[in-house]
């Protein structure tokens with residue numbers, strides 16, 4: 001009886017914490033969505049939203065910064081570069097409405113981290129379990145190339161998201177840009193060279209930047225068309241990355 005009461009109290013505490021984190025993430029999302037700190041990126045994201053791609057001329061583009069999306073209790077954080085000009089910058093949700101998102105969420109669905117394999121619109125019913133997807137820079141950049149200064153300006157948003165994701169144990173870095181951003185965030189000074197499948201353990205500390213037990217960075221080629229069309233990244237390669245991430249997350253518990 002006592003054990004049952006204790007487990008009910010523990011479960012109520014977990015639910016309360018989860019609700020509080022979700023509420024704070026929602027507040028942070030509103031703040032991110034109103035940011036105009038980088039003049040070049042603000043001009044670009046709004047020009048793309050105004051001019052549109054012919055295939056989407058009937059759509060109302062989002063044209064604003066993009067916050068992360070997913071499970072407040074996620075052990076696995078997926079970190080991308082920045083919103084796609086006609087993907088997230090059009091639909092308003094990270095990795096949504098473009099081919100990169102198709103690849104990513106198909107793999108996450110196969111790994112049991114997403115309830116569906118497609119990600120087309122903000123209100124399409126996609127939910128993530130044990131995973132949170134975010135980006136290093138929140139505004140769509142020209143040529144997918146934010147400047148180092150723009151990455152630094154945007155870094156506090158990643159820091160604040162990571163500080164809220166207390167259960168995070170693994171960060172899947174999609175591409176070298178995300179890997180560099182993750183290393184900067186976690187204070188990795190001697191950074192091994194980026195490679196697909198590279199795993200970098202980062203020791204924990206007592207700061208808000210990471211859990212006491214530390215985290216693992218797991219690197220993957222970015223699921224951009226440049227990589228998927230050329231066969232540089234295949235679906236089995238991406239599945240192997242998520243299998244590694246899940247294994248490390250389980251071991252960390």
Ligand code: SF4
Nearest residue numbers: 035037038138139154
């Ligand atoms: S890139 Fe980040 S810091 Fe710069 S305007 Fe967008 S949200 Fe703000």
